[in-house]
Amino acid sequence: MFSEKMDLRLPGPVQVPREIQRAILRSFDHPMMDYRNEEHQEILKEAAEAAKKVFQTKNDVYILCGSGASALETAMVNLVGPSDTILICVIGYFGDYLVDIAEHIGVNVIRVDAPWGEIVDPRDVKKALEQHPEIKAVFATHCETSTGAINNIKELGSIVRQFDAVFVADAVSSIVGTPLYMDDWGIDIVATGGQKALMLPPGNALVAVSDKAWGVIDNHKCPSFYLDLKKYRELLPKGHTPYTPNIALVNGLLESCRMIERGGGIEAAYKRHACLRDMTRSGVRALGLELLVDDSAASPTLTSVVFDRMDSDSLRKLMREQFHVAVGGGLGKQKGKLLRLGHMGYTDAADILKMFAALELGLTKVGFNVQLGAGVSAAQKYWLENPYC
Numbered sequence: 001m002f003s004e005k006m007d008l009r010l011p012g013p014v015q016v017p018r019e020i021q022r023a024i025l026r027s028f029d030h031p032m033m034d035y036r037n038e039e040h041q042e043i044l045k046e047a048a049e050a051a052k053k054v055f056q057t058k059n060d061v062y063i064l065c066g067s068g069a070s071a072l073e074t075a076m077v078n079l080v081g082p083s084d085t086i087l088i089c090v091i092g093y094f095g096d097y098l099v100d101i102a103e104h105i106g107v108n109v110i111r112v113d114a115p116w117g118e119i120v121d122p123r124d125v126k127k128a129l130e131q132h133p134e135i136k137a138v139f140a141t142h143c144e145t146s147t148g149a150i151n152n153i154k155e156l157g158s159i160v161r162q163f164d165a166v167f168v169a170d171a172v173s174s175i176v177g178t179p180l181y182m183d184d185w186g187i188d189i190v191a192t193g194g195q196k197a198l199m200l201p202p203g204n205a206l207v208a209v210s211d212k213a214w215g216v217i218d219n220h221k222c223p224s225f226y227l228d229l230k231k232y233r234e235l236l237p238k239g240h241t242p243y244t245p246n247i248a249l250v251n252g253l254l255e256s257c258r259m260i261e262r263g264g265g266i267e268a269a270y271k272r273h274a275c276l277r278d279m280t281r282s283g284v285r286a287l288g289l290e291l292l293v294d295d296s297a298a299s300p301t302l303t304s305v306v307f308d309r310m311d312s313d314s315l316r317k318l319m320r321e322q323f324h325v326a327v328g329g330g331l332g333k334q335k336g337k338l339l340r341l342g343h344m345g346y347t348d349a350a351d352i353l354k355m356f357a358a359l360e361l362g363l364t365k366v367g368f369n370v371q372l373g374a375g376v377s378a379a380q381k382y383w384l385e386n387p388y389c
């Protein structure tokens with residue numbers, strides 16, 4: 001009966017606010033706009049300008065049509081080719097993604113790994129850079145969405161900045177939700193998508209590029225026609241993109257940035273997400289469940305719960321069908337063994353309480369002995385003392 005009711009407590013895609021839905025629909029509420037007209041040029045320029053605040057950068061932010069993966073591929077294909085070597089920090093499924101992209105391009109990869117749920121030791125990256133002066137770029141996932149661990153991007157940036165290599169961060173599930181200061185932290189390319197904490201429907205790939213990265217890009221022939229950043233750089237000042245932009249999503253991006261501003265700005269967004277994380281973690285602990293990631297590296301955008309005593313997918317199905325609350329499961333080798341609770345973007349404290357109420361009933365139904373209300377109550381108590389979300 002309620003087939004269209006669904007609370008997305010997923011680590012992406014996320015709930016799209018009405019404000020953004022309306023901004024997107026407005027794009028279709030009149031005859032199709034010629035994206036070369038002045039009105040659209042102004043919107044594109046405004047959206048790209050507003051996005052700078054979200055990236056905490058003075059650099060340009062380029063808007064491409066694509067998903068998060070295309071933003072990552074854009075970064076790689078513009079910097080390096082088959083004769084080059086890069087270092088990739090791998091702490092989960094999305095780190096492997098970067099390795100996979102590198103293999104498609106034919107780049108040599110040096111890996112620095114940490115077990116799933118942990119983060120890389122920046123000293124290992126420093127050692128590798130000292131041993132391999134040929135490393136042209138270092139890639140790291142900021143928030144590893146398969147585990148909910150946050151790599152120490154600030155520390156990694158301060159290390160890479162001492163070398164010729166450029167530093168690229170996959171910020172798909174961290175931007176807006178997790179402190180990220182592109183310029184201050186020395187990140188040369190930030191690659192992200194719109195469908196996580198930016199609260200947009202999928203389809204925007206966003207890439208910001210530092211001067212140091214341009215120095216490499218300008219000396220490299222990009223073998224991709226569509227992803228060639230030099231063309232985006234040339235046209236952005238005119239409010240153009242080299243190829244047809246997704247007008248609706250550009251409108252959506254602008255509204256998303258405006259919503260963040262209305263909510264007190266990007267720092268307030270970080271604080272809100274940290275509160276959602278800590279509410280969630282206190283609820284998980286009160287239920288006697290195990291958190292995958294240590295407090296010191298826990299993501300403000302999602303929380304992974306170890307759930308390997310039975311297939312987590314059956315619990316997720318029950319929560320979805322009975323209560324219309326969708327939570328994430330494990331990815332890759334952790335399929336069926338994790339619950340990934342998403343709390344990014346359009347999420348407030350009451351959403352967390354509802355998620356725990358549904359989770360507690362779901363756990364009881366699948367045969368777990370939990371104290372009903374324990375998770376809800378712990379989350380409520382956390383909020384009373386820290387009312388930031």
Ligand SMILES: *Cc1c(COP(=O)(O)O)cnc(C)c1O
Nearest residue numbers: 067068069094143145172173193
């Ligand atoms: C979601 C995600 C991606 C992939 O994004 P797509 O939009 O599915 O291509 C890449 N990296 C991270 C860290 C993500 O969370």
